[in-house]
Amino acid sequence: MPKFVVPRRSGAHRVAAIALYRALLTQCAAPSLPLADDQRAGLRNIVRNKFRRNRHVHSSRLLKLAFTTGYELLDTLDRASLSATEHADASAQEAATLLTSLLISAPPHLTGPPRRKPGLKRLDPSPEACPPPEQTVLALRPRPLSELGGTGIRQVPHLFSANLFPVLRIGKPQPRSLSRVLTDKVKQRQRRLNVREKSEDEWAELGKLEDEWDRIVSEVCGVKDLDTYDVQTGDTADGVANGRGGNGAFHGVSWASEPLRFVRMINTQLTTQKAETERTVKRMQEIVDQEAELAYKEREARNAVRRQKNLEERRENDVDEILGTKDTKKDRPI
Incomplete structure (x- = not known):
């Protein structure tokens, strides 16, 4: 070889x-x-x-x-x-x-048996990845007392606004997935506002100038006006009259109408987003109210247990004091 x-x-x-x-x-x-x-x-x-x-x-x-x-x-x-x-x-x-x-x-x-090659490690989801819908805060809250970790004392979440978007703060630090979602929503809303402002102030004015130029060209050179053009089918009034198809829904089309269509579309998107935000706020406020009510009941239950325990200790100390079997000054609770 x-x-x-x-x-x-x-x-x-x-x-x-x-x-x-x-x-x-x-x-x-x-x-x-x-x-x-x-x-x-x-x-x-x-x-x-x-x-x-x-x-x-x-x-x-x-x-x-x-x-x-x-x-x-x-x-x-x-x-x-x-x-x-x-x-x-x-x-x-x-x-x-x-x-x-x-x-x-x-x-x-x-x-001994040969060592196997380590298989592919199960990668944990990215901290910026959103949990599935069934594991979101809105779906899991309020949680029962048996599922509370740590000290077992319920902490009432806090509802606040982050750039006009509702956020339910459960604890600190803030999850990276929540920060990413808020950043994306803020950027998306700002892009829509920028496009709407540019459509109203700049593109619509340019469209009016283009329409005026088309009118001048039509009057001077005899170019057919575009009022007989159907945007959806691409047919003309002459084509429909000659039997080449079309639906007869011809309407005036101008350069200034397209920016205004953008404005209406963005307004619809913002209105839909606002309605969704209102529904989310109501759901979050319901969670806060339910968590506060459960926290109050659990606190009263803990206080009742504590009072009962103190009462039993005081009763035992009184009995020991009467019988003289215990130093009352040392053992009596403060």
Whole structure:
């Protein structure tokens, strides 16, 4: 094999190595081999670990030693398999003894199973990723007392406005997903406002000038007016009259009408967003009210338990004071 060829990329080398590997594993599992099941498994692990360790070896000298050792082990396994038969001789017994001593002297990292490559790690969702709809704050709140973590004392969330967008603050620090959503909403609203302002102040005025120019060209040069053009179908009044299709819904189209259409579209989007914001505010306020009511009831329950406990301790101290079995000055609660 040429020196410039990497052995593990050579077809001949791979065929020889795989053939030896399969022969060794097959012979290690032979029923006639005088070894216990755990010894067979240890011997197979030695073969697997050795081949795995030498798979990147490029030295001809080391590869020759590895192949020689592998074939010698294969011959030893063949002789040891004959030790339990009628034709067993001294060499077969020596081979079986050699395998047993080999397993005893082998280090644990060879007799153990090969380490598997670590699989793909399960990546946690990005901190900026929004939770699924069924796990949002609006869907989970208010939570029952059994699901409260930490001290178990309910903290009432706080409703505030972040650039005119409602936010229900549960705790600090603020989640990165919430910060990203607020930033995107603010940028989206600002883009819409910028387009609406530019459409009203700049594009509409330019459209009026274009309409005036079309009127002048129509009067001076006799160019047909565009009032007979249907925007949706692309037909003209002449085409419909000649039987070329169309729906007859022809209306005047001007350069100034398109910016105004943008304005109406953006106003509709802003109105829809405002209505959605109002619904969200109502839902958040309901959560705050429910959380506050539950917090009040839980606080009253804790106070009742505390008062009952103090009353029992005071009763015990009074009994001890009457019986004289306890130092009242030291044990009476303050």
